[in-house]
Amino acid sequence: MMKQLFPKQHVMGFVFSLVLSVVALSVLAFDMSYKMGMAILLVTAIAQASVQLLLFMHIGESEDKKTLYTNIIYALFVGVVTILGTLLTMIWGYQ
Amino acid sequence: MKIDESLPLEYSTEENRLKILGFWIFLGAEIALFSTLFAVYFALENRFGTGPSAQEIFHMPPVMIETILLLTSSFTIGLGIHAMRLGLKKAMMTFFVITLVLGLGFLGVEIYEFVTYVNEGATIQTSAFLSSLMTLLGTHGLHVTFGLFWGTSILLQVRKRGLTPQTANKSFIFSLYWHFLDVVWIFIFSFVYLKGLMVL
Amino acid sequence: MESHEQQFLILNEPMIVGAMISIVVGALSILLGLTYFKKWGYLWREWITTVDHKKIGVMYILVALVMLFRGGVDALLMRGQTAMPENGLLDAQHYNEIFTTHGVIMILFMAMPFIIGLINVVTPLQIGARDVAFPRLNSVSFWLFAAGAGLFNISFIIGGSPDAGWSAYFPLASLEFSPTVGNNYYSLSLQIAGLGTLMTGINFVVTILKMRAPGMTLMKMPMFTWSVLITNVIIVFAFPVLTVALALMTMDRQFGTKFFAMQDGGMDMLWANLFWVWGHPEVYIVILPAFGIFSEIISTFARKNLYGYKSMVVSMVAISLLSFVVWAHHFYTMGHGVMVNSIFSITTMAIAVPTGVKIFNWLLTLHKGKISFTTPMLYSLAFIPIFTIGGVTGVMLAMASADYQYHNTMFLVAHFHYVLIPGTVFAVIAGFHFWFPKVFGFRLNEKLGKLAFWFITISFNVAFFPLFILGLNGMTRRMYTYSESTGYGPLNMLSFIGAVGLGIGFIILVYNLYWSIRYSPRDETGDPWDARSLEWATHSPVPVYNFARVPKIKELDAFWFAKKNNQPLSDGPYEPIHMPSNSGMPFLMSGAFFAAGFCAVFSWWIPAIVFTIAIFVFMALRSFEQDHGYYISVEEIERTERELGGDKE
Ligand code: HEM
Numbered sequence: 024m025m026k027q028l029f030p031k032q033h034v035m036g037f038v039f040s041l042v043l044s045v046v047a048l049s050v051l052a053f054d055m056s057y058k059m060g061m062a063i064l065l066v067t068a069i070a071q072a073s074v075q076l077l078l079f080m081h082i083g084e085s086e087d088k089k090t091l092y093t094n095i096i097y098a099l100f101v102g103v104v105t106i107l108g109t110l111l112t113m114i115w116g117y118q
Numbered sequence: 119m120k121i122d123e124s125l126p127l128e129y130s131t132e133e134n135r136l137k138i139l140g141f142w143i144f145l146g147a148e149i150a151l152f153s154t155l156f157a158v159y160f161a162l163e164n165r166f167g168t169g170p171s172a173q174e175i176f177h178m179p180p181v182m183i184e185t186i187l188l189l190t191s192s193f194t195i196g197l198g199i200h201a202m203r204l205g206l207k208k209a210m211m212t213f214f215v216i217t218l219v220l221g222l223g224f225l226g227v228e229i230y231e232f233v234t235y236v237n238e239g240a241t242i243q244t245s246a247f248l249s250s251l252m253t254l255l256g257t258h259g260l261h262v263t264f265g266l267f268w269g270t271s272i273l274l275q276v277r278k279r280g281l282t283p284q285t286a287n288k289s290f291i292f293s294l295y296w297h298f299l300d301v302v303w304i305f306i307f308s309f310v311y312l313k314g315l316m317v318l
Numbered sequence: 319m320e321s322h323e324q325q326f327l328i329l330n331e332p333m334i335v336g337a338m339i340s341i342v343v344g345a346l347s348i349l350l351g352l353t354y355f356k357k358w359g360y361l362w363r364e365w366i367t368t369v370d371h372k373k374i375g376v377m378y379i380l381v382a383l384v385m386l387f388r389g390g391v392d393a394l395l396m397r398g399q400t401a402m403p404e405n406g407l408l409d410a411q412h413y414n415e416i417f418t419t420h421g422v423i424m425i426l427f428m429a430m431p432f433i434i435g436l437i438n439v440v441t442p443l444q445i446g447a448r449d450v451a452f453p454r455l456n457s458v459s460f461w462l463f464a465a466g467a468g469l470f471n472i473s474f475i476i477g478g479s480p481d482a483g484w485s486a487y488f489p490l491a492s493l494e495f496s497p498t499v500g501n502n503y504y505s506l507s508l509q510i511a512g513l514g515t516l517m518t519g520i521n522f523v524v525t526i527l528k529m530r531a532p533g534m535t536l537m538k539m540p541m542f543t544w545s546v547l548i549t550n551v552i553i554v555f556a557f558p559v560l561t562v563a564l565a566l567m568t569m570d571r572q573f574g575t576k577f578f579a580m581q582d583g584g585m586d587m588l589w590a591n592l593f594w595v596w597g598h599p600e601v602y603i604v605i606l607p608a609f610g611i612f613s614e615i616i617s618t619f620a621r622k623n624l625y626g627y628k629s630m631v632v633s634m635v636a637i638s639l640l641s642f643v644v645w646a647h648h649f650y651t652m653g654h655g656v657m658v659n660s661i662f663s664i665t666t667m668a669i670a671v672p673t674g675v676k677i678f679n680w681l682l683t684l685h686k687g688k689i690s691f692t693t694p695m696l697y698s699l700a701f702i703p704i705f706t707i708g709g710v711t712g713v714m715l716a717m718a719s720a721d722y723q724y725h726n727t728m729f730l731v732a733h734f735h736y737v738l739i740p741g742t743v744f745a746v747i748a749g750f751h752f753w754f755p756k757v758f759g760f761r762l763n764e765k766l767g768k769l770a771f772w773f774i775t776i777s778f779n780v781a782f783f784p785l786f787i788l789g790l791n792g793m794t795r796r797m798y799t800y801s802e803s804t805g806y807g808p809l810n811m812l813s814f815i816g817a818v819g820l821g822i823g824f825i826i827l828v829y830n831l832y833w834s835i836r837y838s839p840r841d842e843t844g845d846p847w848d849a850r851s852l853e854w855a856t857h858s859p860v861p862v863y864n865f866a867r868v869p870k871i872k873e874l875d876a877f878w879f880a881k882k883n884n885q886p887l888s889d890g891p892y893e894p895i896h897m898p899s900n901s902g903m904p905f906l907m908s909g910a911f912f913a914a915g916f917c918a919v920f921s922w923w924i925p926a927i928v929f930t931i932a933i934f935v936f937m938a939l940r941s942f943e944q945d946h947g948y949y950i951s952v953e954e955i956e957r958t959e960r961e962l963g964g965d966k967e
């Protein structure tokens with residue numbers, strides 16, 4: 024019963040996401056450059072999001088999976104453009 | 119209503135499949151929404167005026183508790199959907215209840231966190247930094263709050279009507295929503311708290 | 319000088335009091351008329367609670383026409399005021415309010431609903447579907463839009479209109495500089511209408527992706543449907559940005575946050591940034607469906623298939639992505655560096671390329687076609703050169719360094735009207751004439767249609783071409799008056815004459831509607847233009863279920879080839895058709911939105927919260943409701959088909 028209710032994939036996914044959170048915490052524990060810290064945060068956050076999307080949300084399971092991937096990629100495109108573009112116009116590129 | 123037996127209940131009718139796709143697209147819109155809030159936050163995070171800065175107000179312990187609660191709830195709702203697909207109504211409901219309780223716990227800690235800020239003199243009106251911080255957190259928190267009500271209403275329906283194509287569909291869509299909120303939190307955890315506390 | 323005291327009812331402006339009285343009288347007579355003719359039940363059953371995409375579309379267009387009238391009166395007042403130097407028709411404050419409401423109404427409550435209305439009427443028919451993916455949600459979309467439009471429009475009699483421009487830049491739009499409730503109306507009414515638009519976006523993306531008739535692959539969809547798909551994708555990803563921007567505006571104005579403040583770290587230009595992150599995609603939201611409409615009309619009346627179908631699709635997809643990376647061209651002069659301006663200059667010019675591709679496609683479709691000059695075709699033909707002027711001046715504005723000259727002058731005003739009027743207004747009018755017989759079963763009169771066309775097209779140029787010159791001569795926009803010595807007088811007078819001509823053109827258009835309802839002969843064929851796509855394969859007016867049998871598609875323009883080869887699009891016996899049931903909930907829920915919005919405008923928080931709770935109660939009721947729709951029986955289908963003149967396909 025326990026095996027049936029707690030499939031290995033889900034348990035592994037959960038453990039993995041906890042581990043990733045701890046790795047992310049390391050940016051506070053160790054002395055490192057800003058760039059290095061940001062790199063770690065980006066990698067761990069993206070990995071965590073992927074765990075949720077692929078494992079828990081089953082994005083690839085239905086007949087519409089192409090649409091779903093396109094949708095997410097499009098949304099990320101718009102999101103990244105909004106964030107980086109705003110920083111570009113309002114901060115980095117401001118005189 | 120044509121029911122396709124070869125698919126899981128939540129996908130079994132045309133209407134159900136439309137709803138799942140529609141909800142995914144809604145989540146696309148939510149990504150755009152939270153991205154905009156992040157854009158605002160990043161633009162304003164160092165503009166704290168005479169108020170406190172991120173370094174001065176962020177404390178890791180409550181944030182860690184929030185993170186663990188939400189990550190766990192995302193795990194349990196995944197188990198709930200898994201149980202639902204096995205047709206185990208009771209197990210599914212149990213996992214959903216656990217999820218909602220964890221969500222409530224998250225909300226409690228978040229409210230505690232806000233109260234602490236206000237007690238330290240950091241209100242939403244103090245500075246642009248705090249306005250953007252509290253709006254970003256607040257929007258996520260409101261989503262969680264809405265989710266608690268929504269999840270409860272679905273639980274009641276499952277209890278009353280059992281696992282039908284409709285209730286299964288709603289439960290599945292709710293699980294997508296909940297996982298999504300976890301994803302947003304991960305980005306808040308990383309790029310608001312950890313980034314804010316990183317020693318430069 | 320105008321007093322800036324907060325008033326509840328605006329009673330110190332004779333013009334507004336006059337409008338108020340006529341609105342009250344008009345509303346009362348409508349209410350009395352409905353009661354007298356016992357039409358309340360009909361209205362409720364057939365329209366207010368409907369989930370039928372065709373009726374929802376008609377309601378959108380009806381509201382859009384009313385808003386065109388309102389926005390048009392605003393425009394005439396502005397042109398009237400500036401027709402002569404130091405004119406006294408409007409004072410500065412009133413002029414500010416009017417250009418603000420004109421801009422907001424024309425874009426958000428005229429162009430958007432007109433287009434969404436046509437999308438509603440046409441798209442499901444073009445893809446051979448019975449309805450949209452989420453009919454109930456569609457009704458919610460419409461009523462939220464209506465609630466938003468209503469809320470915005472009452473501002474000028476209750477509390478005062480917004481007056482900080484349609485772009486509502488901070489710090490001008492902040493509480494400090496705009497202390498009346500006008501800008502609260504702006505943020506809350508656009509918020510409500512915007513939610514409705516977002517839902518429309520999701521609805522049509524799913525409809526087009528999932529509900530096409532068997533055999534209609536993406537590359538066999540009519541061009542209008544393609545444009546609708548792309549438009550709605552842009553809506554889904556652009557409108558959340560507006561949602562956030564407006565929410566922050568509300569918070570700054572009503573909760574004392576500091577996002578756009580000038581102290582405590584606030585950043586006033588961040589508003590402009592967010593507004594245009596949404597705003598530029600918005601421009602393409604109103605322009606792309608227009609491209610689709612013109613494509614359908616041009617290929618129908620040139621009797622040719624559309625030239626370069628694939629390149630059209632590719633250029634639209636390119637536009638959908640590029641439209642998100644050009645926004646900073648709206649504030650080149652804000653003070654950011656050369657690097658930023660160069661980047662946005664380049665992306666802006668890049669977006670002109672796919673747009674240009676489309677112009678050539680239309681021209682090549684026309685080339686050697688057997689052209690019939692119907693009213694919709696005339697608008698489409700006039701669109702091409704006029705829009706090209708708009709486009710070319712757009713490229714001039716795109717050059718950041720040159721823009722320091724043009725920025726905020728009448729040159730800009732001329733440019734965007736040269737894009738929006740042919741691009742959007744001509745398109746929706748053309749589409750209105752083109753699809754009118756599908757919905758109502760008779761055509762609009764061609765003679766009156768053409769008369770209106772010539773009035774509108776010529777007057778448009780008379781009204782707006784002078785503004786290019788005025789702009790280059792240094793007349794700035796949003797300027798309520800000028801002295802005689804500037805020499806701006808004569809050209810402004812000319813522009814005023816053009817504006818009056820435009821007004822006459824629109825009146826002829828509405829008169830045509832009235833005339834045709836009374837006298838136009840009925841169209842029995844369902845296909846009065848000898849057109850190409852699926853919507854013409856069913857009866858006019860279209861029965862509730864759209865198609866008695868779902869058509870089967872083998873190629874692009876399948877209906878055209880079915881006609882030419884005399885092959886039916888579908889066969890076999892009728893089957894019972896599943897349809898969604900009507901509901902009054904969307905209407906009531908939008909009522910709660912309206913009430914909550916209204917109370918929030920005046921910061922009456924307790925009632926606002928009560929109405930907000932009501933909204934959630936409606937949502938919960940919907941969640942618990944079990945509604946499986948209903949079936950139309952085979953006998954009923956047979957009867958309807960017989961009454962409409964027999965099996966069509
Ligand atoms: C029907 C004929 C029209 C006339 C005569 C007209 C005239 C004008 C005038 C005089 C202004 C203000 C110029 C100034 O002082 O700055 C203006 C602004 C504007 N118009 Fe129109 N217009 C018309 C149609 C439209 C349409 C169809 C749209 C959109 C679909 C539109 C969108 C706008 C916008 C966005 C503004 C800017 C408002 C602002 O400055 O905040 N107009 N128009």
Ligand SMILES: [Cu+2]
Pocket residue numbers: 597598601644645647648
């Ligand atoms: Cu633009």
